[in-house]
Amino acid sequence: MRFRLATWNINSVRLRLDLVSRFVKAHRPDVLCLQEIKCVDDKFPELELRTLGFPHIAVAGQKGYHGVATLSRLPFTLEERRDICGRGHARHLSVALDGVSGQAKPPVLHNIYVPAGGDVPDPEVNPKFRHKLDFLEAMEAWFASMRGKAKNRMILVGDLNVAPLPSDVWSHKQLLKVVSHTPPETERLTRVMESHDWVDVMRRHVPAEEKLFTWWSYRNRDWRASNRGRRLDHIWTTPALDGAAVAMKVLDETRDWPRTSDHVPVIADFEIE
């Protein structure tokens, strides 16, 4: 079966409900993963999103900060809302996509929001950076604990807040000391990938030499002209689903929409048996 998956750090779902609507009507994702919804479960605009064509909704929210939600036209079963680093933050949600596969065991979709990590890339003086490194290590240990299941079919999407490759930032050299592209972060993200042989779906479709961004700071006046972007948002699969994503697109057009998020959506079309 074929379905379209999208991930978008929306930076407040209540403020940008009209933009979600506009995006959904234009691109028709079957499953939409949002990060930074910035509201508690009770304040999530569930009814409005149902009306947009997503009868199946799972939310992991918290007041004011963070929070993820997975919306779907196809049925799913909530698997887990994991407190990945034991801080009580709402940064993960996984569902089993019962509706997309004829096989006995449906693929599991993880929706993750990795801590941004603050400004100073030193874990000794910046607790937020310490948290980010710890969070990535916790992800690594968790996925390593699931290893050995070669047929494990999993998809992982979200704002991972790390741009791993030199071509994932506008200037590799200038960003080596900037949080999101420092060696401690990129090395840890690589170890997360290795912990379950995760496949970087976006880089399956765009060569590693080519620049590819999903985020442009609000502080750049003309984001497209200066193009000081970073690839912070990701779509991964386990090897059992390598090749299942037959198309991928970064929707940078949304970055021009009024009062938009600083992140843009990433879409992948899957064909899963």
Next chain:
DNA sequence: ATGGTGGCACCGCCA
């Protein structure tokens, strides 16, 4: 070298 922007909660925090 610096400061540039944005959301939520609430008088600052986080991104």
